[in-house]
Amino acid sequence: MKKFLAVVLALCMIAALGVSAFAEDAKGADVKGTGVPLTIYTNSGSSGRADWLKERAAQDGYNLTIVEEGAGAVQQRLINEGEATPCDVVFGLNAIIWNDLISRDILVAIDPPSWAGEVSEGLNDPAGYYYAIVKQAILLAYDANQVAPEDAPKDWPDLWENEAFWTKYESQIKLTGGTTRNVLAGILTRYADPDGELGVSEEGWAAIGEFFAHGTPVEDGVDLYAQMVNPDSPVLMGQMWSSGADQYDAQYGVKTGYAVPEVGIPYAVEGVAIVKTTKNLEEAKRFVEWFGSAQIQGEWSEQFKTMPANELAAEKAPASQIAMCSIPAQDIDWALVAANIDSWCEKIMLEYMQ
């Protein structure tokens, strides 16, 4: 019986392969790989993500080599490896880095995959360079056990404008992380001014100065939640990405509360894109079609408790993620951010950081 089943299964797979190879109308997770090796760079590979994806993709005929590094490192690698880069597909990162890579002509625009229309509006790149897969809400989080919601900050500027919050929030000492940069972008773009220094008005720079002046600097190697539960530390609030909030709640027995600003919040949009110099464009396109589909993204979400950008897969996400990610997105000019973020960080490091 088992043997019979195996044969049937094998036949089905061969049939499926044949279909995908010849029929152009296969869609989403039905698009199987041909085994052409693909090299993939990502910052979203740890906690077993890379291993899981490699195995799951192999089941559908894809042969992946996954390089997992921090977002900044992936960006640097792609820029400096130039045309010699072995990379075919990148996934993860965030809108700031995506826009930087686009401006450096590193990515290739592709026709929208079949699932592009299922993604929440405004998350895909309008020009087709990258398509969204996971959203991370960038929150101003606090410990709800120690801070009542009515006493909590409502938006980032409260932290430095209201003396009650001084020293109670963390200010960053490293500005290379994606979350930090999204927070800074969310604050500075409120003061966008074409005549101001680096596109930001004087008022905006003063605000950033205050922000860094009144925070408690991060203790390197110790995360926000460890400070929240430490009675010797004044820190009770700080920046957090949405999937981290759930994870740290479980770990530290904390209940995360978060601000819901009227202007909305920044989202770190993890996406998928193809590198311009790829020699395996067809296979890369097949992989993108497969990877972003509601089926695969749903499985990913179930496995790693993240919020898929694909709305058809959204129901697989934990309720807490759905709640956090329902806060409206702040209207941010990502191209402006991408063009200036390094200069902004440079200025902050030299002039405002404690």
Added chain:
Amino acid sequence: MNLVKVPLLTRMRRMTPGQLLLFCIMAAVFIWFITACMVLPILNLLKTVFIENGKISLSSFQKLSKSPRAMKALKNSFILAPTLSLTVGFVGISLVLITEYFDVKGAAILRLGYMTTLIYGGVTLVSGYKFIYSNNGVLTNFIANIFPHFNKTWFTGYWAVLFVMTFSCTSNHMIFLRNAMRAVDFQTVEAARNMGASQWTILRRVVLPVLLPSLFAVTILTFITGLCAMSAPLLVGGKDFQTINPMIQQFAEMTTTSAKSLAATLSLILGAATMILLAIMTAIERRGHYMSVSKVKTKIVKQKINNPVVNILVHFYAYALFVIYVIPVILIVLFSFSDSAHIQQRQLDFSTFSLKNYGELLSKTTAYKPFLVSIIYSALAAVIVGLLVVLACRYIQKSKGTFSATALEYSLMIPWLLPSTMIALSLMLAFNQPRWYMFNKPLIATLQLLLIGYVIVKLPFTMRMTKAAFFSLDNALEDAAKNLGASEVYTFRRVIFPVLLPTVMAVAALNFNGLLTDYDMSVFLHHPANPTLGVKIKSLTEEMGNSSDGVALTFVYAVLMMIISAIVLYLVYGRGGKDNIKE
């Protein structure tokens, strides 16, 4: 030591055809390696960083001079480096005296304790110290229980940084200064005593002068470590004592040219300071050559301290140091069985202990491979660097004072001018396209790229320490071999190299251990399918993709690394180091 400068051409004319061929091949290899892998890539990087529209841009100097934070960090680095050299010098010398010169009870155990810095470092080490001294630390809690108003966040700022680094930077003393101490000729000590010299006079006038060449070398290293301090200021420096290297690192991680030029400017300032110090030290070295004159060395006999009060004080001091050195290691091992939350809160709670993290790490096949990759790369790099440097030092020794020797010596020091992140960038930028000097092949995504990087970053340290060993070589040995008719190659192989071997092996072991967890180089240069351990460990604590056990797993990795490092040290140094003086 009256060396006559012999011009290169004359020397070449005196060679046999075989020697000449060998010489030319060596010269070609060195000139190619230095030019193609270091000089051209670094010049290329500096050009992209400093030259704007065909003009040299000095805007980064202006930006930095206007930044109070950068200036303060720079000042702090320049305060830390000299003070650290003094404190580490003091502690380092006393470690060597305690374990090798004075008769201190339990010296063998003490030595093991003092050598713990050889197997761990960086963030792990500083975390180990924080488990004791910072808030919630063992000692802090103990004091706070007795004095309820004790400020629990006392362990921060300059003194905290100096404290941690003083005890963590004595590795080189424990190896190189100890080697030098073992080479002290006991007959000189006895002679001095027979002439009525006091113990203090003997120590000061007979023993210390012999240690000086090694002391110079390790002091330079300490000074550089102080200048480039990274983990200690970040973790315990607090608001008031941040240094320059973390800033350089961040600028280097940014993608804009202006940030890169800030990083380059700051690192060139540190590099220039290093080079000036090196030049001064080399000049002092050249002036006096401190060698024991006796040809038949006698092994040192441990000295009992005559004054009973001093004796008790020395014992107390020795064991106090032992406790300072050992407790962080014990705590790191203990905490590696705990979970991330307790590690970060520094709460030692035995009910959280489990083997889960070890099980998770050792059961996955993907967890093994980075170990293997890092071990192979580190071993290869350590051997290649050792080989290159021994050859270079031999040349420098033979042609001392000539232009080519000086040029070679300083070229091999170039990597000290820039941090490893920048060197990695220079390699990427240089070899992302075919270059004639690299046989027209791009090196991106090749296995050899990372190896080149590893070799380069370890050149200066290896060079400095091996050169010190060459300096303390007894020329009479070589002369004797030559007089007996031994050929040059034979003399080197059978007479000189065996004497150098303990140092060469020790340096190789240190290089191996240092590269094992490298992140700065690996992250940019590793082959896509073969990530190294440092990259793997770092990814555990990356935001947004991090695992809830991330921090705990880094501790498990740290403990495994300690074990590997200890094994390596034992294999190449522990056994070989026992009897390197002919008795």
